[in-house]
Structures are given as structure tokens and as C-alpha cells.
Amino acid sequence: MKDKxxxxxxxxxxxxxxxxxxxxxxxxxxxxxxxxxxxxxxxxLKIECEQKISNFNFFEDINIxxxxxxxxxxxxxxxxxxxxxxxxxxxxxxxALSLQKLGKKVGLLDGDIYGPSIPKLLNINTKPDVNDKxxxxxxxxxxxxxISIGFLIDEKKPLVWRGPMLxxxxxxxxNDVAWNSLDYLVIDFPPGTGDTQLTIMQKIKxxxxxxxxxxxxxxxxxxxxxxxxxxxxxxPIAGIVENMSYFVCDNCGTKHFLFxxxxxxxxxxxxxxxxxxxxxxHSTISKNCDSGTPExxxxxxDLNKIYLNISKSLIKQ
Ligand SMILES: Nc1ncnc2c1ncn2[C@@H]1O[C@H](COP(=O)(O)OP(=O)(O)O)[C@@H](O)[C@H]1O
Ligand SMILES: [Mg+2]
Numbered sequence: 341m342k343d344k345x346x347x348x349x350x351x352x353x354x355x356x357x358x359x360x361x362x363x364x365x366x367x368x369x370x371x372x373x374x375x376x377x378x379x380x381x382x383x384x385l386k387i388e389c390e391q392k393i394s395n396f397n398f399f400e401d402i403n404i405x406x407x408x409x410x411x412x413x414x415x416x417x418x419x420x421x422x423x424x425x426x427x428x429x430x431x432x433x434x435x436a437l438s439l440q441k442l443g444k445k446v447g448l449l450d451g452d453i454y455g456p457s458i459p460k461l462l463n464i465n466t467k468p469d470v471n472d473k474x475x476x477x478x479x480x481x482x483x484x485x486x487i488s489i490g491f492l493i494d495e496k497k498p499l500v501w502r503g504p505m506l507x508x509x510x511x512x513x514x515n516d517v518a519w520n521s522l523d524y525l526v527i528d529f530p531p532g533t534g535d536t537q538l539t540i541m542q543k544i545k546x547x548x549x550x551x552x553x554x555x556x557x558x559x560x561x562x563x564x565x566x567x568x569x570x571x572x573x574x575x576p577i578a579g580i581v582e583n584m585s586y587f588v589c590d591n592c593g594t595k596h597f598l599f600x601x602x603x604x605x606x607x608x609x610x611x612x613x614x615x616x617x618x619x620x621x622h623s624t625i626s627k628n629c630d631s632g633t634p635e636x637x638x639x640x641x642d643l644n645k646i647y648l649n650i651s652k653s654l655i656k657q
Contacts, residue, residue, distance in 0.1 A: 342362065348392045349389065353388055358370040359574070367393060371385070372406070373407070412525075415524050416525045418549050420552070423562040426583055427552055428531070431550070431583060432528035435550065437647070440484055442652065444655070451529050451540055453536065462486060467492075468487065478519060541573045553603065553607065555585055555603030556603060557600065567607070578616070582604030584621040585619060586598070616654075617650040619646055
């Protein structure tokens, strides 16, 4: 099907193709552009693309967009799980911190536009400024560049996104931010496999997904859906991190497996993906995240080692 579609394209359009994904009756075409201005100039080719695809009378949903972000970042990593509450935001922040400890220039994008939690996790209360090119300047938080939709909206008002608003919000976070050149952009990916996720995957050139899960069967079931979603989009998976794996009793030192044992290993074998680490359930993590001081987690030498090892494995990929 893909080849048949491409055959109908003009040569000018063909050389712009970055990726084409077909998922049931949905098609996602990503076209390459140097920058946003060039993307605007290439609009007629985007229209051609849409027309040629609709001539097939097959797709119910045609999504065409330009990707312009890649050059700013050496690597884009999304931290994902299909399930909420498994620790994606906590891991995103800690991966950003540990990559920075390993000498990398890091940015953190809160992609969870329904429940942005990075501002609270890092205790950022300031609003970002806009530069003379009308781009949003990311907040520099102890050397990490951070952006979240939470900076741009009123936290107290509930978010009800309609399709076009959602698209433009994501586009803003991607294109209208004056990121510096970074080694890593870590994205806290929203839970689920809906249109928000698909839009982000289409618009950003993602290098890897880092999958986080708890060992609990109900979390694994959702995480499988997430892994399949990345596989559909041909996005490589860097590895699995098992979070809240066990709890070590302060008094007797015994490990208690609160959510079951070896769930991460199970997924790792099932999908042939590396298990990069197991993070215990630890009050140092939740307390410091609640108080906006996740950097203090690293005073605990065991936790320090675990996070650094996960980031070292990411750097090796
Ligand atoms: N390893 C851990 N130990 C203790 N608490 C944790 C751990 N990981 C996450 N938490 C806590 O669990 C809650 C959910 O984590 P969060 O990162 O917000 O999940 P998600 O982003 O997947 O919804 C938060 O209150 C967080 O502080
Ligand atoms: Mg979250």
C-alpha cells in the first residue's frame, strides 16, 4: 500500500518523505523541512500529498505534518508507559538529572498535556519569557532546560482539550520553544495510545522510547499496548525500567515485593527488550518529588547508582 501511494507522488514530494505509517484506516505522513519557514513554503506539496492519498478513498483519517525538530537535539528519548501512576514523570525527571550528572546537556519536555506534573516535581513557579523571535524560552532549572504546558496554562482550571487545540498545544511545545542545542531531550509522554500520543510520535523524530512499568500484572497489560504502539511506529525501544519493584524494610532489611516479582523480566523476555534497571519503592523518592527537590534523591547511594546505571545504558545505545 505504501509503495503504491508513493508511486503517485511527484518527485518533489517524494524526496520530502521522512516516514509513512499506516494503522488500520489512519495514515501518518511525516515530511522533512529545514525549519518552520521552509515548511510554510512547502505547503503546496503537503496539499498534493493529502490529495493523492484521499484519491485512494481508503483512509478515514489522513495526518500529514512536517518534522523540523531533529537537528536541535542529538537524541530524543520519550519515557512512556500506557498506564498512569507508574512513575513516568518521576523517572523522566531522574533520567534528566542523571544524564546531566554524566556530563550531558539535557532538556525536559512535559508532554503530558492532560496532567502536567513536571512544574510541581521541580518546584518551578515562574512563567517562561518570550524572545524577540516570539519563541518561548525554556526555564533553566539548575542547568536543565524545562518546558511544560503547565507553565502556559492556569493550573487551577481543568483542561478540556478539543482536537485542534490539542494539536496546536503540542506544536507549540515542539516548534515554538527556543531550545539550545542539547545532547538529550527527555519527554514525559502522556499515558495511553490515543491521538495525542500519535501526534507527538508523528511530529517529533523520536530516537528511543524508555518503557516504565510496575511489576503488577495490570500495569504490564497496559505497558504491552504501549510497546506495541512504538513498534507500529518503528520507534526503537531503549529498554524497560521496573519501578516500585520492591520495598526494603528499614528494621530487618528484608525485600518485600509489594506488586509481585519479576514483571519487568517477563516483559523483557516477551518482547526481547533489555531490562535496564529496577527502582525500589522508596520514601526518599516520593518525599523529594513532592517537595520539588528530586536532586536530593542522589544523596542515597543505592538510588544514585540505579539511576546512573540506567542513564549509562541509554548513553551506550
Ligand atoms: N520508586 C518510587 N518510590 C516511591 N514513590 C514513587 C516511586 N516512583 C514514583 N513514586 C510516586 O508515585 C506517584 C506517581 O508517580 P508519577 O511519576 O507521577 O507517575 P506517572 O507520571 O506515571 O503518572 C508520585 O506520587 C511519585 O512521587
Ligand atoms: Mg506523570
